[in-house]
Amino acid sequence: xxxxxxxxxxxxxxxxxxxxxxxxxxxxxxxxxxxxxxxxxxxxxxxxxxxxxxxxxxxxxxxxxxxxxxxxxxxxxxxxxxxxxxxxxxxxxxxxxxxxxxxxxxxxxxxxxxxxxxxxxxxxxxxxxxxxxxxxxxxxxxxxxxxxxxxxxxxxxxxxxxxxxxxxxxxxxxxxxxxxxxxxxxxxxxxxxxxxxxxxxxxxxxxxxxxxxxxxxxxxxxxxxxxxxxxxxxxxxxxxxxxxxxxxxxxxxxxxxxxxxxxxxxxxxxxxxxxxxxxxxxxxxxxxxxxxxxxxxxxxxxxxxxxxxxxxxxxxxxxxxxxxxxxxxxxxxxxxxxxxxxxxxxxxxxxxxxxxxxxxxxxxxxxxxxxxxxxxxxxxxxxxxxxxxxxxxxxxxxx
Amino acid sequence: xxxxxxxxxxxxxxxxxxxxxxxxxxxxxxxxxxxxxxxxxxxxxxxxxxxxxxxxxxxxxxxxxxxxxxxxxxxxxxxxxxxxxxxxxxxxxxxxxxxxxxxxxxxxxxxxxxxxxxxxxxxxxxxxxxxxxxxxxxxxxxxxxxxxxxxxxxxxxxxxxxxxxxxxxxxxxxxxxxxxxxxxxxxxxxxxxxxxxxxxxxxxxxxxxxxxxxxxxxxxxxxxxxxxxxxxxxxxxxxxxxxxxxxxxxxxxxxxxxxxxxxxxxxxxxxxxxxxxxxxxxxxxxxxxxxxxxxxxxxxxxxxxxxxxxxxxxxxxxxxxxxxxxxxxxxxxxxxxxxxxxxxxxxxxxxxxxxxxxxxxxxxxxxxxxxxxxxxxxxxxxxxxxxxxxxxxxxxxxxxxxxxxxxxxxxxxxxxxxxxxxxxxxxxxxxxxxxxxxxxxxxxxxxxxxxxxxxxxxxxxxxxxxxxxxxxxxxxxxxxxxxxxxxxxxxxxxxxxxxxxxxxxxxxxxxxxxxxxxxxxxxxxxxxxxxxx
Numbered sequence: 001x002x003x004x005x006x007x008x009x010x011x012x013x014x015x016x017x018x019x020x021x022x023x024x025x026x027x028x029x030x031x032x033x034x035x036x037x038x039x040x041x042x043x044x045x046x047x048x049x050x051x052x053x054x055x056x057x058x059x060x061x062x063x064x065x066x067x068x069x070x071x072x073x074x075x076x077x078x079x080x081x082x083x084x085x086x087x088x089x090x091x092x093x094x095x096x097x098x099x100x101x102x103x104x105x106x107x108x109x110x111x112x113x114x115x116x117x118x119x120x121x122x123x124x125x126x127x128x129x130x131x132x133x134x135x136x137x138x139x140x141x142x143x144x145x146x147x148x149x150x151x152x153x154x155x156x157x158x159x160x161x162x163x164x165x166x167x168x169x170x171x172x173x174x175x176x177x178x179x180x181x182x183x184x185x186x187x188x189x190x191x192x193x194x195x196x197x198x199x200x201x202x203x204x205x206x207x208x209x210x211x212x213x214x215x216x217x218x219x220x221x222x223x224x225x226x227x228x229x230x231x232x233x234x235x236x237x238x239x240x241x242x243x244x245x246x247x248x249x250x251x252x253x254x255x256x257x258x259x260x261x262x263x264x265x266x267x268x269x270x271x272x273x274x275x276x277x278x279x280x281x282x283x284x285x286x287x288x289x290x291x292x293x294x295x296x297x298x299x300x301x302x303x304x305x306x307x308x309x310x311x312x313x314x315x316x317x318x319x320x321x322x323x324x325x326x327x328x329x330x331x332x333x334x335x336x337x338x339x340x341x342x343x344x345x346x347x348x349x350x351x352x353x354x355x356x357x358x359x360x361x362x363x364x365x366x367x368x369x370x371x372x373x374x375x376x377x378x379x380x381x382x383x384x385x386x387x388x389x390x391x392x393x394x395x396x397x398x399x
Numbered sequence: 400x401x402x403x404x405x406x407x408x409x410x411x412x413x414x415x416x417x418x419x420x421x422x423x424x425x426x427x428x429x430x431x432x433x434x435x436x437x438x439x440x441x442x443x444x445x446x447x448x449x450x451x452x453x454x455x456x457x458x459x460x461x462x463x464x465x466x467x468x469x470x471x472x473x474x475x476x477x478x479x480x481x482x483x484x485x486x487x488x489x490x491x492x493x494x495x496x497x498x499x500x501x502x503x504x505x506x507x508x509x510x511x512x513x514x515x516x517x518x519x520x521x522x523x524x525x526x527x528x529x530x531x532x533x534x535x536x537x538x539x540x541x542x543x544x545x546x547x548x549x550x551x552x553x554x555x556x557x558x559x560x561x562x563x564x565x566x567x568x569x570x571x572x573x574x575x576x577x578x579x580x581x582x583x584x585x586x587x588x589x590x591x592x593x594x595x596x597x598x599x600x601x602x603x604x605x606x607x608x609x610x611x612x613x614x615x616x617x618x619x620x621x622x623x624x625x626x627x628x629x630x631x632x633x634x635x636x637x638x639x640x641x642x643x644x645x646x647x648x649x650x651x652x653x654x655x656x657x658x659x660x661x662x663x664x665x666x667x668x669x670x671x672x673x674x675x676x677x678x679x680x681x682x683x684x685x686x687x688x689x690x691x692x693x694x695x696x697x698x699x700x701x702x703x704x705x706x707x708x709x710x711x712x713x714x715x716x717x718x719x720x721x722x723x724x725x726x727x728x729x730x731x732x733x734x735x736x737x738x739x740x741x742x743x744x745x746x747x748x749x750x751x752x753x754x755x756x757x758x759x760x761x762x763x764x765x766x767x768x769x770x771x772x773x774x775x776x777x778x779x780x781x782x783x784x785x786x787x788x789x790x791x792x793x794x795x796x797x798x799x800x801x802x803x804x805x806x807x808x809x810x811x812x813x814x815x816x817x818x819x820x821x822x823x824x825x826x827x828x829x830x831x832x833x834x835x836x837x838x839x840x841x842x843x844x845x846x847x848x849x850x851x852x853x854x855x856x857x858x859x860x861x862x863x864x865x866x867x868x869x870x871x872x873x874x875x876x877x878x879x880x881x882x883x884x885x886x887x888x889x890x891x892x893x894x895x896x897x898x899x900x901x902x903x904x905x906x907x908x909x910x911x912x913x914x915x916x917x918x919x920x921x922x923x924x925x926x927x928x929x930x931x932x
Contacts, residue, residue: 031753
C-alpha cells in the first residue's frame with residue numbers, strides 16, 4: 001500500500017510539475033538562420049538577425065519575394081537583443097537553426113567577442129554554426145547579400161564553407177567550441193575565416209540580384225583572420241590558409257600546382273593526407289617537427305614527361321615535396337615573425353608530448369613559438385595519373 | 400515458476416464448481432427426474448419442457464413387440480437422415496426383432512438397427528432434453544426407463560474457405576468455420592498424434608455453447624491446463640456467442656489494451672502452437688480459436704514465417720516490430736518535435752515543414768487529432784458499410800479528406816504523410832486485435848506529447864513498460880522471453896533460426912518435454928565423389 005502510494009505520487013509529480021510553457025508552433029516562431037554582430041553607434045553592439053520567410057522556401061508556395069528578412073537593432077548585450085527584436089519583427093525568434101554568425105571587422109579588432117558567452121550558455125542554440133568575419137563591409141550587409149541558387153544567404157555561406165573546406169582547403173570550419181578552447185588555451189590562438197562582398201553592396205541586398213547571370217554582388221572568402229585572444233591581429237592569405245589546415249590535419253583533399261618549367265605547371269590532387277606533429281624541447285630550444293604524408297593523383301601536366309616510367313613519378317614526387325615544404329615553412333615563418341602568436345596549436349601538442357617543459361613556459365608560449373625551430377617534412381606518394389598514359393601534348397608538332 | 404504456484408494456491412480456496420450442465424435445462428425441483436415406464440408419461444414430460452414449439456416432433460413407432468416414441472427437433476436434424484437412419488430400420492424391426500423386455504436389451508436393439516451411428520443413453524429427463532436440443536432423435540420404448548438418443552444432426556454450416564483476416568501468401572489456405580466439429584477435425588487432420596486430447600464443456604445457461612479445450616498430453620504444462628480447466632469451469636454467464644466473449648471471461652487482466660490471449664482462424668497456427676505446448680480453446684459458433692498462454696512476441700509472428708526462408712522471415716519480424724513502434728509513437732513524435740523540440744529536425748527539413756505549417760489555422764496537436772480521428776471514422780465506416788458502397792468511401796476518403804484538406808490549408812502535407820504511415824503501420828500486425836492496442840494508446844501518447852513533449856512521451860513509455868511487465872497470461876510473464884530475458888528462447892523471437900536450428904520448445908512455457916527434435920541437422924550436399932582413383 002505504501003509502495004503503491006509512493007509510486008503514484010512519483011507519477012503525479014512527474015506529470016504536474018511540468019507544462020507546455022515552452023511549446024511554440026512552427027508558425028509562431030521566426031527561424032533565425034544568421035546573426036550578424038556589428039559595432040553599434042550609440043550602444044555597444046548592433047545585432048542583426050536573418051529570419052526566414054518559410055513559404056518562399058517552398059517551390060509550390062514561392063511568389064518570388066525575399067525569402068529572408070534582416071533586421072538590426074542596437075543594444076548592449078546579445079541576450080537582451082535576441083528577445084527585443086520584436087520592436088520590428090512579428091514572431092518569437094528561434095535560434096536553434098542558426099547557420100552562420102558574422103562578426104564585423106571592427107568588433108573583432110576591438111575584441112568585443114564577449115557576447116559569445118550568450119551563445120555558449122544558451123540552451124536553445126546548437127553549436128554547429130560557423131563563424132566568419134566581414135572585412136571592409138558591415139556584417140549585416142554581408143549576411144544580406146543574395147545568391148541565385150541558394151535562397152538563404154547564410155545557408156549559402158554555410159554550404160560554401162562546408163564545400164570549400166573539403167574541396168581545396170580554402171578555409172577552416174570554425175565552430176564556437178574551437179574559438180573558445182583556442183581563446184582559453186595557453187598553447188593556441190583562434191582563427192576565423194574572413195569574407196567580403198565583391199561588387200555593389202546596394203544591389204547585393206536585393207532579391208533582383210538573384211536574377212543576374214553574373215551576380216552584382218557576391219560573398220567571397222578572402223583571408224584567414226588571426227586572433228590574439230579575442231582581438232583580431234591581421235589576415236593570412238588563402239594559400240596560407242591551406243597550409244594552416246595542413247598543420248591541423250584537417251586537409252582531406254586539395255590540388256597543388258607545382259612549376260615544372262617556364263610558365264609550365266603540373267597539378268596533383270592530394271588525398272589521404274595525414275599530418276603528425278612531434279614537439280619537444282631540445283637543449284632549451286622548442287623543436288617542432290611536422291611530418292605530412294599524403295597520396296596524390298596526377299591531374300594535369302604541361303611539361304613533357306613519360307608518365308609510364310616510375311622514375312618520372314619519383315621526380316615529380318620530389319618536386320611536390322620540395323614545393324609544399326617550402327610553402328609551408330614560409331607560412332609558418334610568416335606567422336612566427338609577423339604575428340608572433342601560435343595559431344597552429346603547437347603549444348597544445350607540446351603540452352601533451354613534453355609536459356614538463358611546457359609547464360615552465362606556458363605563460364609565455366607565444367614568445368617561445370616565435371623562436372621555435374620548426375621543420376616540415378613532406379612525403380608524397382604519387383599513385384596514378386588520369387585515364388591517359390600518353391598526353392596529347394606530346395604529339396603537338398611545334399614542341 | 401514460483402509466481403505461478405503462489406498465484407494458483409491463493410486462488411484454490413475460492414474455487415467452486417459452477418459449470419453449466421444440462422441439469423439446468425429443467426426447473427429447479429425436477430433435477431434428477433428419472434424417465435418413466437410409460438410412453439405417455441414420458442411424452443407429457445417432454446411436452447411440458449418443450450411446450451408447443453412448432454419444430455418439436457413426436458412420432459409414434461413400433462419396435463418389434465412394443466410401442467415407441469421418436470422425438471426430435473425438426474430444425475436440428477436432417478430430414479433425409481430421419482427417414483433413412485431411424486424410420487426405415489424401425490419399420491423393419493417388427494420382423495426380426497428380439498423382444499425388448501429389459502433395460503439392457505436396449506443396447507442389443509441399438510446394435511442391430513443403429514450400429515455405427517453416434518449414440519447416447521438417457522436415464523434422466525434432463526438428459527433426454529439435452530440430446531433433443533443437440534440434434535439427436537431420442538427413442539423411447541414402452542416399459543423401458545431408458546431412452547436411446549441417435550445423433551442425426553444435420554444442420555447446414557458454412558464451407559471451409561480462405562481466411563478473411565489472417566491471410567498469407569504461401570502456406571495452407573483453409574480457415575476455421577463456425578461449426579466446432581469441423582474445426583476440431585481441421586486440427587486433428589493435421590496432427591495425427593494419439594496424445595492430442597479434447598475436453599468438452601458447455602457454457603452459458605441459455606446458449607449451452609460447446610467449448611472444447613485441446614492440448615497434447617505430455618507436451619503441455621500440466622499447471623497451465625489445470626488453470627484453463629479451472630477458469631472455464633468458473634464461468635457463470637448466460638450466453639457465449641463468440642470466442643471473444645470467452646476471452647474476456649478467462650483473461651488474466653481485463654483493464655489492459657493488450658490482448659493476453661491469441662486468437663486465430665488458421666488451423667496451421669493452432670496446430671503449431673499445440674505442438675509448442677500451448678492450449679487451444681474452441682468455441683462453438685466462432686471461427687476464431689483461442690490460444691493460451693500468449694506472450695507479447697506471439698503477436699509479431701505469422702505461420703508464414705515458417706514457410707518462407709528464414710532470412711526473409713527474420714527481416715519481416717523486425718519490420719513488424721518497427722511498424723508497431725511507428726504506429727504507436729509517430730504522431731506523438733511529430734507533435735513533440737513540431738511544438739517543443741525544433742532543434743532536432745534537420746535544418747532543410749525544418750524549412751520545408753515550416754513552409755507547410757504557414758497558414759494552417761490549428762495547433763499541431765489539433766491538426767493531428769483531427770486527422771487521426773478522421774482516419775478512425777474512415778476505417779470504421781470501411782469495416783461496417785455494405786460492400787456495394789465501398790467505392791464511395793475510398794473516393795471520399797482519398798480525395799476529399801486527403802487532397803482537399805491540404806489544398807484548403809486546413810492541414811499540412813506532412814500531417815497527411817504522418818497519418819498515412821501510422822495507418823499503414825497499424826495494419827502490419829498479423830493479429831487484428833493486437834493492432835487495437837497501438838490504436839488506442841496512440842491517442843494517449845499524442846495527448847501527453849502535446850502537453851510535455853518528449854518528456855511526456857518518455858513518461859508514458861515508462862508507465863507502459865511497467866504495465867507490460869506486470870501482465871501475465873495464464874501465469875506466464877507477458878514479456879517473456881524478453882523480460883525475463885531467456886537466452887535459449889531467442890531462436891524464435893526477433894529473428895527466426897532455421898527450423899533445424901530451433902530444437903527446443905519455449906522454456907517459459909515449462910512444457911512436459913522441452914525438446915522438439917533431438918537430431919535435427921542442417922541439410923548438406925552429398926560428399927564429393929573421388930573420380931581419380
